[in-house]
Amino acid sequence: VLRALIGLNEFSPNSEFLAEAGQLTCSDEAPTQSVCGNIIFLFTGFDSQQLNETMLPVILGHTPAGASTRQTIHYGQEVKSGYFRQYDYGSLENSLKYGSVDPPNYDLSKVSAPVALHYSNNDWLASPTDVDALESELPNVIGKFLVPLDQFNHIDYLWAIDAKTLVYDTVISIMRQY
Incomplete structure (x- = not known):
């Protein structure tokens, strides 16, 4: 039930x-x-x-629809392994699917769209260290923007009282340029 x-x-x-x-x-x-x-x-x-x-x-x-169980497991695999890579099905199925016992990393050098990275110091799901690592892998980063509020967290991107002035105005401005 x-x-x-x-x-x-x-x-x-x-x-x-x-x-x-x-x-x-x-x-x-x-x-x-x-x-x-x-x-x-x-x-x-x-x-x-x-x-x-x-x-x-x-x-x-009215929250977003959530995530599939597999998507949640995949996120956990990436956190545990420390790599941004495809889903790990286990050695045998990985060998059949990927031709390797380990899943391949995502090749971020192939991202051709301009990317603006927005991050915050209190985001438990995307730390500044992770954002720095992502920036070093992407070829077309047009800017990296730290939200100027130390307590701003992951859910604040959607629901913060001041999300418009802290994030959305910058996002819209960048979108208008590209």
Whole structure:
């Protein structure tokens, strides 16, 4: 029953159950509202000054669709291995699929589009060190932009109170140039 409510092959799925749970536990009237924000911060970094807690029921009720289980495993494989590479199926299947026991790295030198990198110091999913490594691999980086707020985290790119002035205005300006 729980699988049917929250999804089987999806990590953080958007479901009616989760939307309703978010509405009940995260509304302004709920004594558990601050817990909702803290759960989000566990995955993305802490930034209470940019989180509009009144918006939590809306955020949780209209989140992106989530990620497939395989996508989540793939992300974990990359973190564990330290390489940005294709999905690791195991030695035997890798040999059949890739012609090697290890999955191949993504060849970022083939990226031909101009790339602007936006990052923050409090993003637990994309650290400044990772952004530096990515920049060194990409051939067409047109700029690297540190969000000028130390507590800005991964989810803030979507939901921060000041996302427009901290990120979106720069993104739109760059897009207009290219």
